[in-house]
Amino acid sequence: MIHKALHWSAPLASPPSFYRLAGKIRPWCLCLALLTAAIGLYGGLVMAPPDYQQGDVFRIIYIHVPSAWMSLFIYATMAVAGLVALVWHVKLAEVVTVQSAPIGAAFTLITLVTGSIWGEPTWGTWWTWGARLTSELVLLFFYLGIIGLYHAFEDRRQGARAAAFLSIVGIVNLPIVHYSVKWWNTLHQGTTVRVFGPSTIDPSMLWPILVMALATHLYWAASLLGRIRTDLLDLESGKRWVRELSQVREGSSR
Amino acid sequence: MSLQSFFAMGGYAPYVWSAYAVFLLVLVADYIAPIVRRRRLLRDLRARMARQEARKQRRASTGRVSS
Numbered sequence: 001m002i003h004k005a006l007h008w009s010a011p012l013a014s015p016p017s018f019y020r021l022a023g024k025i026r027p028w029c030l031c032l033a034l035l036t037a038a039i040g041l042y043g044g045l046v047m048a049p050p051d052y053q054q055g056d057v058f059r060i061i062y063i064h065v066p067s068a069w070m071s072l073f074i075y076a077t078m079a080v081a082g083l084v085a086l087v088w089h090v091k092l093a094e095v096v097t098v099q100s101a102p103i104g105a106a107f108t109l110i111t112l113v114t115g116s117i118w119g120e121p122t123w124g125t126w127w128t129w130g131a132r133l134t135s136e137l138v139l140l141f142f143y144l145g146i147i148g149l150y151h152a153f154e155d156r157r158q159g160a161r162a163a164a165f166l167s168i169v170g171i172v173n174l175p176i177v178h179y180s181v182k183w184w185n186t187l188h189q190g191t192t193v194r195v196f197g198p199s200t201i202d203p204s205m206l207w208p209i210l211v212m213a214l215a216t217h218l219y220w221a222a223s224l225l226g227r228i229r230t231d232l233l234d235l236e237s238g239k240r241w242v243r244e245l246s247q248v249r250e251g252s253s254r
Numbered sequence: 255m256s257l258q259s260f261f262a263m264g265g266y267a268p269y270v271w272s273a274y275a276v277f278l279l280v281l282v283a284d285y286i287a288p289i290v291r292r293r294r295l296l297r298d299l300r301a302r303m304a305r306q307e308a309r310k311q312r313r314a315s316t317g318r319v320s321s
Contacts, residue, residue, distance in 0.1 A: 046260065056264035063277040106284040113280075114273040121269055223284055230292040237299050246299045 015232045016241040018092065022225040029225065033218035040215050043208030051205075060118040061205075065193065066212040067110040070220060071139055072174055074104035078146075079171050082164030092228075094160035095235070097167055098150050099227040103220055105143035112136060123187045130186030135177040142170035156235070 044062035051058035078100035085093035115133065116126045127133065146163045153159030181190050192201045199206055236242045263270040 050264055055266060057266035057269050059263065059270050060273045063274060067277070102287070103284060106280050110277050110280050113276045117269050117273045117276070121266060219281065223288075226285075227288045230288040230295065233292060233295050233299075237295065242299065243303060246296045246303070 015092075015236050015239075019229055019232050019241075022229050026222050026225040026229075029218050029222035033215050033222060036211055036218060037215035040208045040211035043211060048205045048208055049202075054122055057118065057121050058205075060114050062208050062212050064111060064114040064118060065209055066216045067107045067114065068136070069213055070107040070216045071104060071111050071136070072177060073217070074100055074107060074220060075139065075142070075167075075170065075174060078104060079167045082167040085164040086161060086168070091157075091235075094157060094164065095228050095231050096224070097164045098146075098160050099224060099231055101143050101146045101150075101163070101167075103223050103227070105140060105147065107216070107220075108136065108140040108143055112140065119187070125187075128187050130188055131180035131184040132177070132186060132188040135173060135180050138173055139170075139177055142166070142173060146170075 040062065045059055048059070050056045078097055081093045081096040081100065084090055085097055112133070115136075119128075120126050146166050149166055150156075150159040150163040153162060180186075181188050193199045193206065193209060201209075233242055233245075261267060261271075
């Protein structure tokens with residue numbers, strides 16, 4: 001069983017094979033992301049009716065909530081990769097950990113800024129030190145800390161392992177972000193979309209959120225694969241396959 | 255629904271569209287960053303390989319054996 005798994009994952013572990021495979025998958029993820037985003041945004045901005053309390057400003061939900069989900073999802077995958085990197089010393093897992101952080105930071109920043117823009121007309125304030133907002137800000141600091149820690153080391157693999165360690169420490173923040181609206185009663189509204197049990201949102205408003213969630217996941221896959229590819233070129237710049245590639249693909253951006 | 259009322263967003267246009275602009279700009283930046291890095295990496299690598307090649311040829315022309 002383990003041998004079979006190793007056999008199948010062997011091409012993944014080899015940087016040139018992974019580079020080629022990722023290069024084939026990435027454009028598909030990106031195209032599907034743009035397609036689903038177009039459908040989701042049409043559904044959210046055009047087809048969904050305005051909210052009976054908030055009017056049209058609620059439409060920020062179609063980027064705010066999927067981005068918030070991504071900020072947690074990316075952190076979880078990054079920490080899992082970090083664990084694999086620390087325990088089994090898998091080079092590719094180190095790369096995944098380090099390269100996940102900027103994408104996670106991007107989605108966390110989007111969540112905070114769009115939430116702030118949404119808060120002004122609905123709560124009357126851009127920011128409050130509520131549990132949800134504060135823990136999401138802490139999440140951003142974890143992402144930035146992981147990026148900073150990685151760059152603080154001269155040795156890249158040492159830096160990646162330190163970053164992996166910090167990413168595992170930060171897992172404690174994830175349930176706090178998730179359950180904050182349940183544990184503390186603050187300005188931030190409660191959960192309206194549920195995986196288990198009925199969602200307290202009309203289906204005509206709900207489906208574009210789910211489609212946008214799919215779009216952001218696809219974008220994440222494309223972005224991560226692109227970043228891993230670039231990082232592999234850097235890590236392996238002395239190797240023959242990168243040297244050959246740099247000559248053949250001269251001037252190409254792919 | 256008219257195009258005008260779509261852009262007006264029921265009076266919330268500045269909020270809705272600025273939020274969507276942030277979403278777009280941050281993700282575009284995320285998309286461009288590795289492309290820029292990749293281009294710089296390959297350019298540096300080609301320059302390094304060209305220098306190595308030049309050094310090799312210089313050695314060959316002076317007839318010195320590399321130590």
